[in-house]
Amino acid sequence: MELNQAVQALTALAQAHRLTVYRLLVQAGPAGKVAGEIASALGLPPATLSFHLKTLTHAGLIHPHPEGRHVRYTADFAAMHALIDYLSENCCGDTRAACAPPAPQPPVTTTRSPT
Amino acid sequence: MELNQAVQALTALAQAHRLTVYRLLVQAGPAGKVAGEIASALGLPPATLSFHLKTLTHAGLIHPHPEGRHVRYTADFAAMHALIDYLSENCCGDTRAACAPPAPQPPVTTTRSPT
DNA sequence: TCCATATTTCCAATATTATCGAAATTTCAG
DNA sequence: CTGAAATTTCGATAATATTGGAAATATGGA
Numbered sequence: 001m002e003l004n005q006a007v008q009a010l011t012a013l014a015q016a017h018r019l020t021v022y023r024l025l026v027q028a029g030p031a032g033k034v035a036g037e038i039a040s041a042l043g044l045p046p047a048t049l050s051f052h053l054k055t056l057t058h059a060g061l062i063h064p065h066p067e068g069r070h071v072r073y074t075a076d077f078a079a080m081h082a083l084i085d086y087l088s089e090n091c092c093g094d095t096r097a098a099c100a101p102p103a104p105q106p107p108v109t110t111t112r113s114p115t
Numbered sequence: 116m117e118l119n120q121a122v123q124a125l126t127a128l129a130q131a132h133r134l135t136v137y138r139l140l141v142q143a144g145p146a147g148k149v150a151g152e153i154a155s156a157l158g159l160p161p162a163t164l165s166f167h168l169k170t171l172t173h174a175g176l177i178h179p180h181p182e183g184r185h186v187r188y189t190a191d192f193a194a195m196h197a198l199i200d201y202l203s204e205n206c207c208g209d210t211r212a213a214c215a216p217p218a219p220q221p222p223v224t225t226t227r228s229p230t
Numbered sequence: 231t232c233c234a235t236a237t238t239t240c241c242a243a244t245a246t247t248a249t250c251g252a253a254a255t256t257t258c259a260g
Numbered sequence: 261c262t263g264a265a266a267t268t269t270c271g272a273t274a275a276t277a278t279t280g281g282a283a284a285t286a287t288g289g290a
Contacts, residue, residue, distance in 0.1 A: 016118055
């Protein structure tokens, strides 16, 4: 990933309404949400929401999928991971010091730790 | 993590100079860098760099450590992970669909996975 | 065709952010 | 104490972003 691309993505996320929209779409998964659903979830006027959706779209974080007179938006998960990787890239010069996340987050299968 | 805190962190990162500084500190690990080293790495006038360091500090992403007449800055790795988690929180409604990163990135100890 | 619905574009007012010279502050060395 | 070095604060200027009403566009249903 390139600097300017990352800045654009971070700029898109660095705004309360847009960050809320983005997380809503991330949590919605591949099904996404149509613009109207998002608008009523956030209580934003159409013009304002459209502006924010455009910003997120231009940053490559979400994508529009026209469906008749609705437009469904979905999060781009690859873009999300690319951004996250860019932030933590070569963390601590590859020495796994303070870089590892606090808990590796065992999903369902319990990893017994000797505590 | 809370919305406004996340917005503040993302705002701090959403600027080319600051993102560059931040990544420099992330890659420097716990040793960090003193302001002068950062300034010459980026070629920024002192006042400009100071402004950006303050922004990153207020966002809780880095911390200053005064050392005589130098000030060493280090990245806050916990803050970084908290931000990353906030972005991907409850991704796809916990259904591991498109959410998982492309490759689980095996570190050094090979965790044998049945593919 | 005609109307209601969904969304975007246009535009102008308002607010926020970035830049950096110069001066102030703090600290070390001699 | 005196001077040089590292960093921050101040302040003015320029650039960029956010907001939302009104109008435009596109679609589907009767």
